[in-house]
Amino acid sequence: MAGDIIAIDLDRDAVRAVVVSTHGRSGVVTEAVETSIDTGFGGMGEHGPAFDTALAALAGQPPKRVVVLTSQARSFTCDLSLPLSQVQKLGREKLEHAARWEIEPYLDFPASEALLSVAIPQHQPGGYASKTTTLQVCVAPRELYAAIEGACQVRGMKLLRLYAPDNAFAYSGVGALEEGGLEAVVSLRNSSTAAAMKRGQEALIFRSIPAIVGNDPSSADELVWAIADTVKDFTQAAGVPERVILADAGAAIPTLAEQVKLQSGIDAAVWSTSYTNGMVKSECGTIGPQYASAVGAALQELGICGSDKHGVDNRIPVAHTLRSNLHVAIVTLIIVLGGGLGLNYYTVHSRTKRLASDQSDLKTTEQDLKFRQSKAQEEEEKIAHVETAMEAARKEIAWIDKLRNAKPAAATLLEGLRGTIPYDVVLYRVEQSQASDREFMVSGWGWRAGSISEFQAKVQEAEWSEFVSPGGIYEKDLGRTAATGEQEKVLTYQFTMTIRLKAE
């Protein structure tokens, strides 16, 4: 059947095995076997024969999943000096670390070798406002776990959890009372006695009872009184239980229930599946109270009863977990750092890429602008060239117009001289200068020097002349033959002058 589990209870003088499967929200006990043993379980490697004994008693093939109850796994209640609100905020590792430190004085092996399971009970004896918090701790030596696990593996089974029997009984499916009703459960094993107060399916208080089941009748009385005292303490702590259920092998003692009832004043009964309100059914007939702890462990493991599994498993040790966390932290840090650096590089690379693109665009723009500027300079030079050409053309036009409208200088001179020359002055030569067409050398003679100088002055004042440079006036004998045949002197005055005409 799917979900089958086998719970093996290693008691001091017997091995009990129950096969439980789930059926809806209840557990079904398909097989329950008990085999007496003589040697007990003292060593770590001595579980194999006991397993073989229990498995051999089973009718069918045993399930592959197994939980084991052994008195070497112990349950502790310890108080932390922290309020519940702060304890609930602690992580599992810190909580286990604190619990390990608390239980270390009570262990007979090194605390570093302990496998732990810590639970915070719902019911806190000091209340939720208390400055201390009560923890329920299940502890087992790692060596024990490894030995039992090895024994299971050899037999083709997988060990799920190791349970302490002194609290596994509390989850043996007792819950027939109305919701909210209290009941006390007492585990009477050959090796130990423990009690728990329950409300519904939850265990509120656990307590070990020093007295154990023995052969001596006086010890039976002592056991009854111890049970009654414990119930009384439970009553003070959590309220009056409506009944007391006696479980495990010691519950089979005749009249024990009546004596407990008599001593505590509370109804008492021996555990059977009929007290589980249908939570536990049996397909193998009536099963006795000696199977209560094994059934309780199986129901816990199957999640049918209780919210926590109060057993230890082979979880990774705290120190190893810390190292793993360190590795995870390093890897995470490297990933985060790598991501950050990658992002940073991407940012820088993107910026470089964008700047390169901008630079390319800007270079193109600059080249375009420079090209336009050079073209503009070329056109500016063209304009200058055109203006120079126009200036030259205008000058040429002006010159041509000037020449076209100008009268020949020689004509102008002759015309001017005609109006100024006196009757007694004669010009015999006019030479135009080769250096300038407006300059003339004029030569002539006159009868009187005064007429000549008067003529020169008039030329100087004439509006057509710019200036006159007289060259000189000097006498000259022209000579002539008189009527008498003699030569006679004819004195005249010769002169030269330079005349420059005004520009037109």
Next chain:
Amino acid sequence: MAKEKRRLTPFEQIGLLIAPVVIIAYVYVQFVYSPANKKAESLGSQVVELERSIAALKANPADRGIRERLEAAQKAEAVVKAKLDEARSKLATKADVPSVINQITSNARLNGLDRNMDIRRLEEFARPPKMLSEGAPEILYRDRTYHSLRVVGPFKNILPFLASLGSGSKIVGVQNASITVVNEKGDLEVTLLLRI
């Protein structure tokens, strides 16, 4: 069962966390970030420089209105060229020389000077004489034909003849004029250089 390994101290744990961070950060900064950042900074400064250059070029656009100015100058040049062509049409070409000579002799005949007239072309004038003012365009004396003219006649005929030399349809330059009284009647011999 194997003994549990020693748990690392907090200092060792912190060292293990910090060491790879420092190494990776150093390698990244030294070999990746710094070169990339330097390149980016260099590009950034080049971009800023280019932006400044472009802003300066845009602030003083050399081509603003240049096209219009060039077109206006070219139009004005066309007008001036037309005027220049018109003016140059007053200058005689080689083909015009015979008609200009004919006009001169006609004027001489009108003034009764054609019998004592001598006009000949002067091929030997390779360089024009300095008869024009400084700055005169070359076209006025280069590619001109030069002729010597000699006429003899009375002053009353010589003067209108000389005046007629400047009133033709083409410009005729007169230079190196020499006027001399040649006889008792007072006739004048005029020699001059014609620049046609």
